[in-house]
Amino acid sequence: MLSPMTSAQSNSLTLAELGWQPFFQQQLTLDELGVLTPMRLVEQYRQEIELAGEGRNLQLALLSSMPQMVVGDWLLINENDGLERLLQRSTCFRRIAAGHQKQEQLIAANVDTAFIVCSLNDDFNLNRIERYLAMVHDAGAEPVVVLSKKDLRDDVEACIEQVQSLAPLLAVEAVNSLDSESKDILAPWCRPGHTVVMIGSSGAGKSTLTNTLLGEERQATQSIREDDSKGRHTTTTRSLIPMAGGAMLLDTPGMRELQLVDMEAGVAATFADIEELATKCRFNDCKHHSEPGCAVMAAIESGDLEERRFLNYEKLMREQAMNAATLAERRASDKSLGKFYKQAISESVRNKRGE
Ligand SMILES: Nc1nc2c(ncn2[C@@H]2O[C@H](COP(=O)(O)OP(=O)(O)OP(=O)(O)O)[C@@H](O)[C@H]2O)c(=O)[nH]1
Ligand SMILES: [Mg+2]
Ligand SMILES: [Zn+2]
Numbered sequence: 155m156l157s158p159m160t161s162a163q164s165n166s167l168t169l170a171e172l173g174w175q176p177f178f179q180q181q182l183t184l185d186e187l188g189v190l191t192p193m194r195l196v197e198q199y200r201q202e203i204e205l206a207g208e209g210r211n212l213q214l215a216l217l218s219s220m221p222q223m224v225v226g227d228w229l230l231i232n233e234n235d236g237l238e239r240l241l242q243r244s245t246c247f248r249r250i251a252a253g254h255q256k257q258e259q260l261i262a263a264n265v266d267t268a269f270i271v272c273s274l275n276d277d278f279n280l281n282r283i284e285r286y287l288a289m290v291h292d293a294g295a296e297p298v299v300v301l302s303k304k305d306l307r308d309d310v311e312a313c314i315e316q317v318q319s320l321a322p323l324l325a326v327e328a329v330n331s332l333d334s335e336s337k338d339i340l341a342p343w344c345r346p347g348h349t350v351v352m353i354g355s356s357g358a359g360k361s362t363l364t365n366t367l368l369g370e371e372r373q374a375t376q377s378i379r380e381d382d383s384k385g386r387h388t389t390t391t392r393s394l395i396p397m398a399g400g401a402m403l404l405d406t407p408g409m410r411e412l413q414l415v416d417m418e419a420g421v422a423a424t425f426a427d428i429e430e431l432a433t434k435c436r437f438n439d440c441k442h443h444s445e446p447g448c449a450v451m452a453a454i455e456s457g458d459l460e461e462r463r464f465l466n467y468e469k470l471m472r473e474q475a476m477n478a479a480t481l482a483e484r485r486a487s488d489k490s491l492g493k494f495y496k497q498a499i500s501e502s503v504r505n506k507r508g509e
Contacts, residue, residue: 169208173264173349173402177244178228190230190238195263196394198225205229206394224260225392225404226349245294247351250413250477258415258481262351262392262404265293267343269300271354271363274307274328277384281466283317284424285412286353287324288470292420295351297324298343302359304328320463321426331359336366344401349394356408357385364405368397373405414470416478425467431459 172194182190193207203223205212212235221240223229228241247261247268270286272278283299290297299317304310310328317326325343329336343350344367352360361373372395376388389407397403414421422429428450432440436447442464443451453459 165206165211166209167206167396170347171396171402172206172208173226173266173347174228175244175347178241178264181241182230186230186238190232192241193229193231194394195223195225195227195229198223198392205231207231222260224263225394226263226265226351228264247289247293247295247353248415249289249409250415250481256477256480256484261353261406262293265295265349265351265404267296267298267348267350268293269298269340269343269350269352269354269360269363271300271302271331271352271358271360273303273355273358274301274310274313275303275378277355277358278313280316280320280462282355282412284320284463284466285414285470287320287424288414288417288420288474289353289412290420291423292414292417296343298340299324299326300340300363301326301328302331302363305330305333319460321424329363331363331366334366334369336363337369340367344397344403346400348401349404350401351404351406353406354408355385356387356410358408360408361389361405364395364403367400367403368395413477414474415481417474418471421467421470421474424470425463428459428464428467 169192174192174194178192182192191207193205193212195203196206196211197204200216202213202215205214212231214235214237220237223240224246227243230238230241232238243263245265246263247265248258249261251257251259268286268290270283270290272283272286278301287297301310301313301317307313314326314328318324327339329339337344352364354360357378359375361375364373365371365375373393374388376386378385385408387408387410389405392404392406394402394404431449431453432442434449435442435445437445440448440450442448450459450464454461454464
């Protein structure tokens with residue numbers, strides 16, 4: 155088991171270096187100040203979590219009574235090294251877990267900037283970048299598209315232009331993750347006290363980039379499969395690692411499937427241009443298919459809006475709504491099942507009492 159700070163170096167970080175901000179400080183009452191210690195969740199295992207605070211680390215066993223917690227969370231710890239409470243998050247990344255058991259899964263909390271790492275090999279895909287953008291907008295963090303493996307492609311500028319066309323103000327950078335020059339390129343977002351998460355497909359180079367930014371081989375990396383350019387899911391845990399004199403870096407495992415849930419605002423923010431066009435359609439409830447006076451269809455016809463982009467917008471809107479409905483249904487049935495069990499138990503108690 156790799157421990158982010160205890161193994162290599164003792165933790166001598168200040169709260170500010172760990173990412174403590176006024177937003178968290180304001181949540182402490184006067185009574186809590188000086189009595190409770192803020193600590194940050196830096197690594198998560200099945201049974202326990204690793205916390206880092208000012209000058210010390212702490213391992214905490216997970217109990218079923220604890221709230222759902224995720225890497226990046228800030229916790230208040232009492233004098234007995236127990237959890238007092240979880241602080242409200244400034245940002246939160248979530249998705250629907252892959253597989254049949256549709257459940258919402260938290261990915262990271264209290265992240266300022268997300269590096270959407272996307273390699274420039276066969277894996278380069280605008281639809282996928284838009285999907286990640288929706289997730290980052292939903293979380294409330296700042297997105298930066300980091301196109302990796304620029305050394306493997308000739309038309310890097312054209313690719314940057316394509317990504318930039320998604321949003322004029324979007325930050326887009328191309329890097330060779332193995333080259334230390336990446337550190338300078340990404341320095342504007344790696345400021346002290348800033349938390350940066352790496353998200354993207356397996357094999358995109360998230361761990362390679364993490365190591366380059368750290369200046370040490372902290373995370374294991376592995377070559378991608380030659381036949382389909384896919385990664386091997388090398389990283390399996392999420393770790394929040396301090397960069398010397400810089401940001402807190404959060405490396406994550408590549409996602410097999412990123413399903414959006416209940417993210418209408420996140421999708422809308424990602425496709426702000428389409429949302430803006432839609433306000434100019436003749437009908438308020440225009441579906442942008444065959445209605446007269448449709449500004450979206452007019453923009454596609456004139457070439458101002460890429461049809462691919464509109465189709466992806468529709469797809470992601472549909473997907474998040476469908477997943478939200480499925481989740482709501484599940485929650486409702488879990489609740490009524492819970493009620494049923496409670497009723498059955500109290501009935502059996504009454505029977506035993508002979509009531
Ligand atoms: N040529 C080149 N190779 C790169 C670059 N970035 C990453 N690689 C290689 O790509 C492979 C996969 O990189 P990783 O860093 O393990 O990818 P990852 O995104 O962490 O993958 P998971 O942990 O599976 O999610 C490794 O063999 C890296 O050396 C790059 O910019 N240029
Ligand atoms: Mg990795
Ligand atoms: Zn329309």
